[in-house]
Amino acid sequence: MAEAIETVQASQPTTWAGRFLDSDVWASFKRSRLTMAAAFVTLLFMASAVFAGLLSPQDPFDPAQLELMNSRLPPIWDAEGQMPFMLGTDEQGRDIFSAILYGLRISLAVGFLGVAFSATLGISLGLIAGYVGGTTDAIIMRIADVQLTFPAILIALLVDGVVKSVLGGQLDGATTLSVLVFSIGLSFWVQYARTVRGSVMVEKNKDYIAAARLIGLPAPVIMFRHVLPNVLGPVLVIATINLALAIITEATLSFLGTGMPETMPSLGTLIRIGNNYLFSGEWWIVAFPGIALALLVLAINLVGDWLRDALNPKLR
Amino acid sequence: MFAFIIRRALQAIGVLLAVGIISFAMFRFAGDPVNQIVSLDTPAAEREQVRRSLGLDDPVPVQFARYLVQAAQGNFGISYQFRQPVSTLLAERMPATLELAICATIFATGFGVLMGVYSGLKRDSALAKLFQTISLIGISLPTFLIGILLIYLFSVTLGWLPSFGRGDTVRLGWWTTGLLTLSGLKALIMPSVTLGLFQMTLIMRLVRAEMLEVLRADYIKFARARGLTTRAVHFRHALKNTLVPVITVVGLQFGSVIAFAIITETVFQWPGMGLLFVQAVQNVDIPIMAAYLMLVALIFVVINLAVDILYTIVDPRLRTTIRQPA
Numbered sequence: 001m002a003e004a005i006e007t008v009q010a011s012q013p014t015t016w017a018g019r020f021l022d023s024d025v026w027a028s029f030k031r032s033r034l035t036m037a038a039a040f041v042t043l044l045f046m047a048s049a050v051f052a053g054l055l056s057p058q059d060p061f062d063p064a065q066l067e068l069m070n071s072r073l074p075p076i077w078d079a080e081g082q083m084p085f086m087l088g089t090d091e092q093g094r095d096i097f098s099a100i101l102y103g104l105r106i107s108l109a110v111g112f113l114g115v116a117f118s119a120t121l122g123i124s125l126g127l128i129a130g131y132v133g134g135t136t137d138a139i140i141m142r143i144a145d146v147q148l149t150f151p152a153i154l155i156a157l158l159v160d161g162v163v164k165s166v167l168g169g170q171l172d173g174a175t176t177l178s179v180l181v182f183s184i185g186l187s188f189w190v191q192y193a194r195t196v197r198g199s200v201m202v203e204k205n206k207d208y209i210a211a212a213r214l215i216g217l218p219a220p221v222i223m224f225r226h227v228l229p230n231v232l233g234p235v236l237v238i239a240t241i242n243l244a245l246a247i248i249t250e251a252t253l254s255f256l257g258t259g260m261p262e263t264m265p266s267l268g269t270l271i272r273i274g275n276n277y278l279f280s281g282e283w284w285i286v287a288f289p290g291i292a293l294a295l296l297v298l299a300i301n302l303v304g305d306w307l308r309d310a311l312n313p314k315l316r
Numbered sequence: 317m318f319a320f321i322i323r324r325a326l327q328a329i330g331v332l333l334a335v336g337i338i339s340f341a342m343f344r345f346a347g348d349p350v351n352q353i354v355s356l357d358t359p360a361a362e363r364e365q366v367r368r369s370l371g372l373d374d375p376v377p378v379q380f381a382r383y384l385v386q387a388a389q390g391n392f393g394i395s396y397q398f399r400q401p402v403s404t405l406l407a408e409r410m411p412a413t414l415e416l417a418i419c420a421t422i423f424a425t426g427f428g429v430l431m432g433v434y435s436g437l438k439r440d441s442a443l444a445k446l447f448q449t450i451s452l453i454g455i456s457l458p459t460f461l462i463g464i465l466l467i468y469l470f471s472v473t474l475g476w477l478p479s480f481g482r483g484d485t486v487r488l489g490w491w492t493t494g495l496l497t498l499s500g501l502k503a504l505i506m507p508s509v510t511l512g513l514f515q516m517t518l519i520m521r522l523v524r525a526e527m528l529e530v531l532r533a534d535y536i537k538f539a540r541a542r543g544l545t546t547r548a549v550h551f552r553h554a555l556k557n558t559l560v561p562v563i564t565v566v567g568l569q570f571g572s573v574i575a576f577a578i579i580t581e582t583v584f585q586w587p588g589m590g591l592l593f594v595q596a597v598q599n600v601d602i603p604i605m606a607a608y609l610m611l612v613a614l615i616f617v618v619i620n621l622a623v624d625i626l627y628t629i630v631d632p633r634l635r636t637t638i639r640q641p642a
Contacts, residue, residue: 142330142334143334145331146330146331146334146335149331149571149613149616149617149620150575150612150613150616151572151575151576153575153576153578153579154575154578154612157578157593157594157597158342158597158605158609160597161596161597161600161602161605162342162602162605164597164600165600165602244456248458251458251460252458252459252460252579255458255460255579255582256578256579256582256594256597256598257594257598258594258597258598271460271461271464275464275583278464278467278468278472279472279479283468283472286464290461290464290465293458293461294456294457294458294461297456297457297458298452298453298456301455301456
């Protein structure tokens with residue numbers, strides 16, 4: 001026992017990475033096999049999305065590379081399967097494996113950007129509501145209350161529809177992506193705002209804030225430089241769980257036909273396309289994007305659950 | 317308690333007003349209503365005429381008041397794509413959505429309570445662990461993937477159930493029902509399961525947690541000490557007390573069920589309000605979107621209010637705590 005204490009003291013870490021490896025969070029990560037597997041799957045998906053161009057045998061967005069000769073090929077383990085189309089092809093001769101990698105890239109991009117947007121919006125509004133208080137606080141939190149009455153998917157659909165009607169006409173892939181990020185951001189900000197506001201109300205009565213005010217720092221500097229870093233813990237947990245939610249929301253919108261177009265498909269769009277071929281026996285067009293989406297969401301959820309427990313020792 | 321109900325009712329009206337403003341803003345500013353009525357080559361003077369006849373040159377508050385009055389009378393304007401009154405379109409499709417939502421809720425409550433009670437009583441059994449796994453999958457899998465999976469299993473592979481539509485319906489006054497025909501009932505099974513699965517996992521987890529909690533309570537020990545049968549203790553004493561929060565959750569979730577029916581209806585091409593709404597979003601049919609928003613808001617608010625009031629009646633403990641300002 002004494003020996004153990006001694007070694008801990010002897011190896012007192014000084015660097016940032018050293019402190020992380022010594023922390024409770026890392027220890028609880030190493031203890032849970034399921035979390036390690038989930039984190040591995042998540043990282044694998046992210047890496048394959050980033051390196052989609054190197055990993056995939058064809059560029060599914062480039063019509064010149066598609067040949068109708070290769071359309072509707074089954075996966076490689078089927079007698080009619082052909083290399084290099086490991087998971088088969090769709091009706092345009094698009095390689096399913098490549099389409100999944102590129103679709104993953106779009107799904108993850110919308111997910112991350114959506115989370116970043118909603119977190120920025122929610123954190124800012126929560127900081128302002130908590131720090132300024134009074135009428136501003138009341139207005140922001142009442143809007144949050146009203147919005148919380150409705151499921152996020154409904155709000156995302158509405159925002160998506162309204163923005164499209166304001167922009168009008170046919171939208172290109174990049175614009176559609178921004179509209180999706182915008183609508184997802186607007187549907188998920190409330191949770192951040194509520195959490196941050198709650199923490200700010202506690203923090204702002206502490207001495208260091210009084211000191212910052214005394215030396216005459218302006219309110220925005222106090223809010224973002226001094227209060228914000230102290231309320232970020234819970235935000236990280238919400239962001240992880242919301243990443244899975246944002247990816248599901250994007251997939252749902254694309255599946256409903258109001259998200260990414262077929263020329264620039266996300267996982268949801270691929271599932272929508274594949275769904276049309278379910279009855280003619282080409283199950284692989286829908287099955288593999290579906291499995292990819294389910295695995296991704298499950299893995300992120302597991303990591304989020306673990307993070308929530310690890311950062312919140314009270315819940316153990 | 318009376319003051320509490322009044323305050324909740326005022327909050328409900330506030331929410332409805334806020335949604336009304338959003339819905340009006342969509343209707344009025346996202347897309348010019350005049351352009352939807354006149355053709356491209358209509359001269360400017362005639363456009364002005366239409367604008368005035370629609371009352372679009374009145375002050376905005378006046379227009380808003382008019383919009384609210386008309387909405388209260390069930391007049392939401394004309395759909396751009398169908399050229400029919402939105403209220404007629406919604407009324408035609410409402411029975412389909414309500415039947416689906418009610419069946420999904422019954423399925424979710426029935427199976428959720430059964431599975432929850434079982435895994436609460438025998439928490440270490442293999443079946444209870446299986447239920448836990450199912451609930452994790454039910455929460456992680458997007459609704460539309462579950463629907464597609466069911467269609468592949470039961471329609472494509474086994475050919476037991478229809479994959480789309482409502483089957484044959486019977487008209488009862490203005491209400492159309494699929495509950496009275498065999499094909500209607502068969503068509504209802506898969507959409508209800510798909511829609512109810514998420515709620516089922518929610519109820520199952522809730523009942524399980526509540527059962528574990530209640531079984532530790534003193535009055536259960538006392539009931540056992542009195543020599544009551546295990547069955548009576550579990551079902552007459554324990555289960556009864558777990559059901560109060562279940563009723564609340566089922567009630568509050570009913571609004572979400574109607575909103576999530578959007579996805580289920582699209583997967584199964586179910587001719588309800590949700591499918592109408594998705595088509596409206598795809599075709600930028602603002603009057604339908606605005607009206608659907610108002611309708612869903614009304615359903616949500618009425619249910620929330622009803623649950624609040626019911627709760628104070630069912631659970632006497634709340635009546636004393638409510639008097640303190642929340």
